[in-house]
Amino acid sequence: MSASTKTLSALPIFLRGKVVRGYGRGGRELNCPTANLDETAVNSFPSDAPTGVYIGFAKVNNDKVYPMAMSVGYNVHFGNDNKTVEIHILHEFENDFYDEIITAIAIKYLRPMKQFNSKEELIEAIEEDKKAARNLFNDTELSKWTQHSYFSKL
Ligand SMILES: Cc1cc2nc3c(=O)[nH]c(=O)nc-3n(C[C@H](O)[C@H](O)[C@H](O)COP(=O)(O)O)c2cc1C
Numbered sequence: 001m002s003a004s005t006k007t008l009s010a011l012p013i014f015l016r017g018k019v020v021r022g023y024g025r026g027g028r029e030l031n032c033p034t035a036n037l038d039e040t041a042v043n044s045f046p047s048d049a050p051t052g053v054y055i056g057f058a059k060v061n062n063d064k065v066y067p068m069a070m071s072v073g074y075n076v077h078f079g080n081d082n083k084t085v086e087i088h089i090l091h092e093f094e095n096d097f098y099d100e101i102i103t104a105i106a107i108k109y110l111r112p113m114k115q116f117n118s119k120e121e122l123i124e125a126i127e128e129d130k131k132a133a134r135n136l137f138n139d140t141e142l143s144k145w146t147q148h149s150y151f152s153k154l
Helices: 026-030 039-044 119-136 142-147
Strands: 013-020 035-037 052-060 066-073 084-089 101-111
Touching (some): 013 039, 013 052, 026 119, 039 084, 052 084, 052 119, 052 142, 066 101, 066 119, 101 119, 101 142
Antiparallel strands (some): 013 035, 013 101, 052 066, 052 101
């Protein structure tokens, strides 16, 4: 089974949390701005679900639902000690959204977190993750998750 079709018993994973400040490397450096979820949301992440990269859908407050790529873990590339859940939404936002509420459903597990030899390799891997997230919209079955009732209550 290829990584992109891997299923986990914990999926789908429903997450809601407040956006907090991360280590501040995210956006500019990696062409991938991410919203870090608060500690309560991180702790609500199922303990039987592995760290790594997930894709699915997400929205900020009551905005539209967009595809997202999410990293869960310790950002081994940078040697971080704290577990983080970071969501990259595939949409150009005008402003940062610290303190806003993100609602997300992770529907696929893509890969484990990796330690790359260079920042360029990490960027390349993230670009592939983003492509996989964008493709969710083209899958008739998977795109139905955008209509899930979890997105209609806040
Ligand atoms: C889709 C995606 C995939 C990622 N993959 C990895 C990875 O394989 N290894 C890693 O160390 N960090 C990975 N990251 C995390 C980035 O390193 C992280 O977003 C960056 O360090 C910014 O963190 P900050 O906002 O806390 O500064 C990934 C992030 C995203 C959004």
